Amino acid sequence: MSTDAIVLLKEDHKEIRRLFTAFQDAEDGPASRRGKIVGQIIEALTVHTYLENEVMYPEIRKLVPDVEDDILESYEEHHVADVLCLELHAMDADDERFVAKTTVLMENVLHHVEEEEQEWFPKVRDALGRNQLQEIGQRMLDLRPKAPTTPTAPKALKKAHDAVVA
Numbered sequence: 001m002s003t004d005a006i007v008l009l010k011e012d013h014k015e016i017r018r019l020f021t022a023f024q025d026a027e028d029g030p031a032s033r034r035g036k037i038v039g040q041i042i043e044a045l046t047v048h049t050y051l052e053n054e055v056m057y058p059e060i061r062k063l064v065p066d067v068e069d070d071i072l073e074s075y076e077e078h079h080v081a082d083v084l085c086l087e088l089h090a091m092d093a094d095d096e097r098f099v100a101k102t103t104v105l106m107e108n109v110l111h112h113v114e115e116e117e118q119e120w121f122p123k124v125r126d127a128l129g130r131n132q133l134q135e136i137g138q139r140m141l142d143l144r145p146k147a148p149t150t151p152t153a154p155k156a157l158k159k160a161h162d163a164v165v166a
């Protein structure tokens with residue numbers, strides 16, 4: 001299995017997109033089904049964002065100054081997704097705003113993931129060697145079991161908060 005940081009993050013993105021499709025497929029089904037899928041979306045995003053905030057973003061910011069602006073924008077996008085995840089986490093699946101809020105979350109995340117994959121991950125791949133990307137990926141794999149899985153966990157919010165407020 002590859003430990004390349006970009007490969008690992010893209011695998012997460014693929015799973016997140018799969019969950020988004022599952023949510024759309026559940027549009028006409030019971031609210032409980034949508035609630036369950038949104039729970040999975042929130043967990044996947046919480047883990048993924050944590051690994052990017054803790055390892056990938058600070059490391060890339062140091063090593064590839066050219067993508068500084070992309071990373072600053074990405075922190076802001078993470079922050080927006082964090083807020084929506086927190087609100088959805090506290091909301092009943094049969095709330096009249098549940099589907100709308102999930103839709104806005106998905107639109108924001110898809111936009112963000114596309115910018116990562118199309119705009120700045122390729123610049124990172126060009127700037128760094130394979131070994132560096134594998135080292136960063138290994139650090140994310142090591143940290144993954146300790147990542148928060150719910151948006152109310154204090155460490156889920158800390159890095160994005162620091163990046164935005166500090």
Ligand SMILES: [Fe+2]
Nearest residue numbers: 052074112116
């Ligand atoms: Fe991200």
Ligand SMILES: [Fe+2]
Nearest residue numbers: 009052113116
């Ligand atoms: Fe990502």
